[in-house]
Amino acid sequence: MTAESHKSERYNARDAEPRWQKAWDERGIFATKNDDPRQKYYVLEMFPYPSGRIHMGHVRNYTMGDVVARYKRAMGFSVLHPMGWDAFGMPAENAAIDRKVHPKTWTYENIATMKAQLKSMGLSLDWAREIATCDPSYYKHQQKMFLDFLRAGLVAREYRKVNWDPVDQTVLANEQVIDGKGWRSGAPVEQRDLHQWVFKISDYAEELLTALDTLDRWPEKVRLMQKNWIGRSEGLLIRFMLDSATAPNNESELEIFTTRPDTLFGAKFMALSPDHPLATAAAAKNPKLAAFIEECHRMGTAQAEIDTAEKMGFDTGIKAVHPFDPNWKLPVYVANFILMDYGTGAIFGCPAHDQRDLDFVNKYGLGNTPVVCPPGQDPKTFVITDVAYDGDGSMINSRFLDGMTIAQAKEDVARRLEKETRGNRPVAQRQVNYRLRDWGISRQRYWGCPIPIIHCEKCGVVPVPDKDLPVTLPEDVTFDKPGNPLDRHPTWKNVKCPQCGGPARRETDTMDTFVDSSWYFARFTDPWIANAPTDRKQVDKWLPVDQYIGGIEHAILHLLYSRFFTRAMKKTGHAGLDEPFAGLFTQGMVVHETYRKKNGDWVMPADVKIEGAEGNRRATLIATGEPVEIGAIEKMSKSKRNTVDPDDIMESYGADVARWFMLSDSPPDRDVIWSEEGVQGASRFVQRLWRLVGEIADVKAPAARPAQFGDAALAVRKAAHRALHNVSEDIARLRFNRCVAHIYECANALGDAIGEIDTAVTPDMAWALREAGDILVRLFHPMMPHLAEECWAALGHKTLVASEAWPQVEPELLVENTITLPVQVNGKKRADVTVPRDAGKTDIEAAVLALDAVKRALDGKSPKKVIVVPQRIVNVVA
């Protein structure tokens, strides 16, 4: 077939994309009506932080969400697909410090830029629902909920450790601590206690844990990570007596939590957190201990830093008495690896069966006694040196516990100590403990949601009355000094107490930005309501989010906080459900090669020219021709400068090419490598589809559907319907890379069919091609919506493909009359056998044994058995 006239023209994305974006806009087809009676579907991508410009990670995330939204719309759902801005945060303050621009100005300029970029991607978003968390019309409601949570007992104040920069006299985020030093001052950071507001997420620990089982559309790995984060453990709380001769002041006992009470006879020492009251008391009389505790505080608060720091201990001289033997005294140490937040902040150490305890005794020469003997080991010769044993076994060296299993020993110890009392209280009691800590939300920063609290000299902590909300951020602030500008603001900070009218001071801490993102999905259901955080009718209608899509880096904190927040909103009447996200998908990162000059400077991909074939690639700097070293493929980051600007890609190739490439190369939950070759491949395919559709448009279809289809026409129909079936299934499961492969296959089949037409097109083939063309365009519409509109119009349709229904598959086109089964002999493939679709096992067996290849492989032997797996495979076992 010859292509002619307009069909030989290349598809021009730069012309087509804005045109179709305008058409969608004018007809308002992505605006969602809250009174739409159809079944709802809520698809949401994690909203962006307005950092400046969108990056490729955004392109990937929002493309995936858009595919789902467009597909569900075609399936007849009323789709909610909103977008907003996670607009509070530290980078705005850094910009204010570095560039003397107000955080608000900086943020809103970024929002404007990024919104324009998102619009050029052709996303089917309902922009009427746009929200920015830094807008008082949003955070006003957050303050209201804080107060409601406070009244409901979900908020508390606690002392919490922060990173303190002693030079800048300011609190640092973990991110601002580099190798234990402040990022601006370079001074070693210290831990400091601050009085902070916390949300009592730990009250929901058990519920957040058990409800994970109901989230069957969440990735297993995310549920597992949350489970481990919550960290439920069952154990025993034991009160050890202190040897009065050695104990400071009136301290008479030490309470510890243990999950291994069975190893009590292997105990060698006790260890206290440096913040434990007993440690504080002992330090008051012991300057060396006080110095040691101070030393422990000379590091950041990040868990990884604490865990990897060298294990250190200090013998307080205090002795604890073994609960089963008044004559057995254990030394009490202060140790830097014991956390005050977990359990009671004190432990007993059993080195033989805990690696950290073993490292500790080996360092301080306290020895170890194994009390659990592994199966098959001789208890007399079993010793522990460098590797602790934490497996199963039977109890040894443990007096009355000897011979028991670990479980029996745990039970026996618990039962004995529960019965024993001291001062009317049992010596031990069983307890369930969680690793999960309450959520500290206080931040000593300006650019965040003000905490609506007033501190009065007389009345103490006084909530801001609801009628006075919002507490808005003052805009006349400067960033010329370190620290929180709210803290030194002359008028905003000083207020009258709402209760007594006396002098008072505003809470100058603002909320963690995770609070902002813990309920935005609920606000999207009705972002207009002014007198309440949510309209219950709309929240109840739209929530839960049916499909939530975002990065795996949010697997724990953001998702756990949102799950808690939704429960807290339920308790305070702002929502009616427990779980906000019914379906979750975590997408992989966008990664790229890195390039470095001889002097070690990183170079951007856009400035590099690559030559040579795979395995022999060379890179040079375009500007100077200087050679550049090609480095590892890494996450796109500003520091390595291996970023590609989505604007550049959309400018040269169009949004559809960027979208298509994002979906095509890698499974969506894995990293995708951005490459120039890949983009060009996507671009070629766009042109190929355009040519193919042009050729189909040239075919004159008969007015009526033919009664009969010849083999070639039937093959075309089968290819289209098979693609339709496969793409539908894979979109629903978010396997976009497979959708892409199916669309390639379909396009290849249609192209081949057209290529084989030598003279005139028969009416049945013409009809089949037109049908296949209509199906194909609707299939790739969710991925490449602009191209799809252009093709849809070229096929003569007057409607928008974005408003078209998803095509219907004809099931009889999916089944074949004969099937070809692979035949194995002893697990190795030797032949194929083609049998009727409904052939019985005996018929298949007979056909297989008659095959020459099978006879040869059997070499005259008779088969022991023949395994026929219907529709799958035949295996002959000799």
Added chain:
RNA sequence: GCGGACGUGGCGGAAUGGUAGACGCAAGGGACUUAAAAUCCCUUGGGAGAAAUCCCGUGAGGGUUCGAGUCCCUCCGUCCGCACCA
């Protein structure tokens, strides 16, 4: 340190425990062209063979199974999160 994942051709990857390498990229050969671009056709895991065909092959080693890329155990390597980055 703790927790979670991943590992398949030259590359990205495909494969309800059932034909390993779909689909794409890159490469090689050819057609078209004065030439290039674009496009189209063919080949492409390794080895043996003229061919039919056979042998090897999914990070390494072991195991379960008629059958393992897939399940189990041990090891190696890479990546992500760790509570004040968002």
